[in-house]
Structures are given as structure tokens and as C-alpha cells.
Amino acid sequence: MVLSWLKNKAVAARAGTADARGLIIFATVEEAMHAEKVLKKAGFDCKLVAPPPGMRKGCDLALEIDLVEQTAVARALTGRVSYMGIYPFKGEIELLQVEKVTWFTGHVMVKAGNMKLVFDRKTGVIVNISGGGCPDIPYLYTRLVGTHLEAAPRPRDEGRTLCALMLDRALEKALEIWKEAAST
Structure with a gap:
């Protein structure tokens, strides 16, 4: 106190x-x-x-x-x-916060840094992740693909690399998109 x-x-x-x-x-x-x-x-x-x-x-x-x-x-x-x-x-410093979103007919791809996460627009299930050359990405692939966005483990908690951090940012953006679509 x-x-x-x-x-x-x-x-x-x-x-x-x-x-x-x-x-x-x-x-x-x-x-x-x-x-x-x-x-x-x-x-x-x-x-x-x-x-x-x-x-x-x-x-x-x-x-x-x-x-x-x-x-x-x-x-x-x-x-x-x-x-x-x-x-x-002194000055401006910032980890890149830039996410790029690409809309497909049945899927959405969110790119953060060199990592990409793709989820099904109707079900919210992660169908693919790609990018990066870090050693923890294959493990994160097995943990995320086939999982609903809201039930997916956080890559930043399970991974140990910059790729995992960028994948986490892609997941955050994907969750934001999913929740926004669900509320409309």
C-alpha cells in the first residue's frame, strides 16, 4: 500500500x-x-x-x-x-506495431513482422501459420493450427524468439478482428 x-x-x-x-x-x-x-x-x-x-x-x-x-x-x-x-x-523507439490484414473469401491472414497467421472467417479456427526461421515455430505450429482463436495458447508465452513475439502480435490482431466481427 x-x-x-x-x-x-x-x-x-x-x-x-x-x-x-x-x-x-x-x-x-x-x-x-x-x-x-x-x-x-x-x-x-x-x-x-x-x-x-x-x-x-x-x-x-x-x-x-x-x-x-x-x-x-x-x-x-x-x-x-x-x-x-x-x-x-531520448527520441522515438518502437517495436514495429504494423500488422497487415488480407481478406480472402473464407479466411483472413494477419501478418506481423515476418509471421503470418490465417484463420477461418466463419469458425475462428486457425488454419495455418507461416514465416520466420526461428526454431520454436514448428512447435508453435502444432500448438496453434486447428485451435480456435480464443482458445489458442499465446505464442509469446510458449515461444522464446522474436518470431514467437511477432506471431503473438498476429494472434492479438486476429482476435481483435474475430471479436469485432462477432459483435456486429
């Missing part, structure tokens, strides 16, 4: 300090994805982003955090997730 009060007080005091951002750099995609889960569970505001080329030291994912919380973030990760460093950052 006191911790959340202090956190809210700190947020209020920092209002307007959008420049106080930092990047946590990781050696692997798996570490970045695990760190996001750990920090969100601990109540920190963070998001996966693509670090600028000059800041890449390991994988192509980093976590954007509020730099004011750097010490607490480091404490939350210690012993749980390995990272290469936390660095101040």
Missing part, C-alpha cells in the same frame, strides 16, 4: 518528464521477454521495443522503462533475469 502511494506520488512529481526514459539491453530475445513479464508483474510500466542500431549489443529487443525507476527495476530483475545494462535514451 505504501509502495503504491510512493509510486503514484513519484509519477505525479514527474509529470511532463517524458525524456526520463531508459532502455534495458539484453543478450537474448528470451531474456527480454522474460524481463517484461517480471517487471509487469512487479507493477512497473515497461514495453518491448526495438533498440536503435547503435545501442544493440545483443538481441533485437530491449525494454523501455521510466529511467527514474532504474534502481528499483534493477533490483526487481536481480537474480531473475540477466541483462547487459540500463541506458538513458
Whole structure:
């Protein structure tokens, strides 16, 4: 209770300090994805982003955090997730959020990054996934194909690669399309 009060007080005091951002750099995609889960569970505001080329030291994912919380973030990760460093950052950074949707007569294909997910428009069942060259994609194929969108496991929870993360974004968009169609 006191911790959340202090956190809210700190947020209020920092209002307007959008420049106080930092990047946590990781050696692997798996570490970045695990760190996001750990920090969100601990109540920190963070998001996966693509670090600028000059800041890449390991994988192509980093976590954007509020730099004011750097010490607490480091404490939350210690012993749980390995990272290469936390660095101040100014400017625009964003993991590509671009999804492309292609409508076919009986199916919808959602592409995120290099991953594609195709589902049946009438039943909501995933009929195919493709793309990527990551080693966890064949496993994710067996877990997703033949499953209803709403019952499908989250690729980001079952996979360990950037391909799994992009497939998860395709699944999110497919679910959004499915739910929107169901409500009309």
C-alpha cells in the first residue's frame, strides 16, 4: 500500500518528464521477454521495443522503462533475469506495431513482422501459420493450427524468439478482428 502511494506520488512529481526514459539491453530475445513479464508483474510500466542500431549489443529487443525507476527495476530483475545494462535514451523507439490484414473469401491472414497467421472467417479456427526461421515455430505450429482463436495458447508465452513475439502480435490482431466481427 505504501509502495503504491510512493509510486503514484513519484509519477505525479514527474509529470511532463517524458525524456526520463531508459532502455534495458539484453543478450537474448528470451531474456527480454522474460524481463517484461517480471517487471509487469512487479507493477512497473515497461514495453518491448526495438533498440536503435547503435545501442544493440545483443538481441533485437530491449525494454523501455521510466529511467527514474532504474534502481528499483534493477533490483526487481536481480537474480531473475540477466541483462547487459540500463541506458538513458531520448527520441522515438518502437517495436514495429504494423500488422497487415488480407481478406480472402473464407479466411483472413494477419501478418506481423515476418509471421503470418490465417484463420477461418466463419469458425475462428486457425488454419495455418507461416514465416520466420526461428526454431520454436514448428512447435508453435502444432500448438496453434486447428485451435480456435480464443482458445489458442499465446505464442509469446510458449515461444522464446522474436518470431514467437511477432506471431503473438498476429494472434492479438486476429482476435481483435474475430471479436469485432462477432459483435456486429
